Amino acid sequence: MSRIAYVNGRYLPLAAAQIRVEDRGFLFGDGIYEVVYVNRGRFVDAEKHLARLERSLREVRIAMPVGRPALEGILREIVERNRIRDSGLIYIQITRGAARREHVFPQAGTRPTLVVTARALASFPKDVDTWATGIVTGPDQRWARCDIKTVNLLPNVLAKQAAKEAGAFEMALVDEAGMVTECASSNIWIVDAAGRLRTRPLGHDILPGCTRAALAELLGGERLTLEERAFSLDDLRAAREVFITSATSFVRPITRIDGATVGEGEVGPVTRQLFAAFSRHVQGGLPNAA
Numbered sequence: 001m002s003r004i005a006y007v008n009g010r011y012l013p014l015a016a017a018q019i020r021v022e023d024r025g026f027l028f029g030d031g032i033y034e035v036v037y038v039n040r041g042r043f044v045d046a047e048k049h050l051a052r053l054e055r056s057l058r059e060v061r062i063a064m065p066v067g068r069p070a071l072e073g074i075l076r077e078i079v080e081r082n083r084i085r086d087s088g089l090i091y092i093q094i095t096r097g098a099a100r101r102e103h104v105f106p107q108a109g110t111r112p113t114l115v116v117t118a119r120a121l122a123s124f125p126k127d128v129d130t131w132a133t134g135i136v137t138g139p140d141q142r143w144a145r146c147d148i149k150t151v152n153l154l155p156n157v158l159a160k161q162a163a164k165e166a167g168a169f170e171m172a173l174v175d176e177a178g179m180v181t182e183c184a185s186s187n188i189w190i191v192d193a194a195g196r197l198r199t200r201p202l203g204h205d206i207l208p209g210c211t212r213a214a215l216a217e218l219l220g221g222e223r224l225t226l227e228e229r230a231f232s233l234d235d236l237r238a239a240r241e242v243f244i245t246s247a248t249s250f251v252r253p254i255t256r257i258d259g260a261t262v263g264e265g266e267v268g269p270v271t272r273q274l275f276a277a278f279s280r281h282v283q284g285g286l287p288n289a290a
């Protein structure tokens with residue numbers, strides 16, 4: 001079955017779907033996006049993702065092309081049309097539209113471009129030990145507003161490719177002060193050498209991850225506390241446990257950094273507990289309305 005894409009009001013086979021050559025997303029990276037994980041018809045953390053999408057649009061001054069209820073309808077439809085029953089992701093991209101190439105905003109009334117696609121994923125990981133992976137570290141070469149989920153992902157692309165070529169899944173990005181910001185496409189957490197669960201506080205230098213926020217909300221029920229305090233590359237290397245979070249990594253244990261093992265090289269107890277808690281968060285609940 002061919003995949004189906006939504007583009008500006010029409011559902012089309014992916015291979016036939018088109019945007020214009022002068023689309024500003026293509027020319028300038030002038031657009032924003034979201035990725036939502038869908039599990040058995042349920043959109044995980046949908047409210048958080050849609051709120052962040054609206055915030056990203058406000059920050060870059062692009063108008064929402066359709067209202068929230070219409071967008072939610074498109075998301076439901078795209079999942080249905082792509083026959084995603086078990087596990088999948090929905091990709092939403094909104095750009096400032098197509099217009100003659102000039103850096104300044106196009107004239108009022110230019111319609112933003114809305115593209116929505118979806119694809120099936122492997123089922124939610126059942127086993128936390130086999131879900132564990134490795135990362136490398138490298139410089140954070142991104143811009144000064146990483147809190148906005150824009151499609152300008154060139155530094156992230158290069159970081160992720162460097163990780164892949166080094167046999168790792170992700171790159172932890174390190175700022176000029178030697179502090180870890182986040183990874184190329186995920187947030188990063190540690191249980192530090194003193195046993196404290198830490199992740200970097202929100203600010204302009206990291207994306208406010210929806211998984212990060214959802215997991216933070218689960219901590220009380222797990223009798224764990226979080227210190228939102230930046231940690232250095234040295235802290236990362238000395239950590240007892242390390243894990244990353246994102247809509248499609250969920251809670252993913254990191255057991256190797258730059259080829260060296262984290263602790264004993266096994267998934268630690270806090271990561272194990274949080275993977276289980278997040279797994280319940282994803283799998284639990286009824287199919288939701290969004």
Ligand code: PLP
Pocket residue numbers: 035182183184185186187206207208209210211212245246247248
């Ligand atoms: N940080 C970056 C740079 C990302 O690209 C992502 C997700 O793609 C995240 C963090 C995690 O965000 P979320 O949990 O909302 O997927």
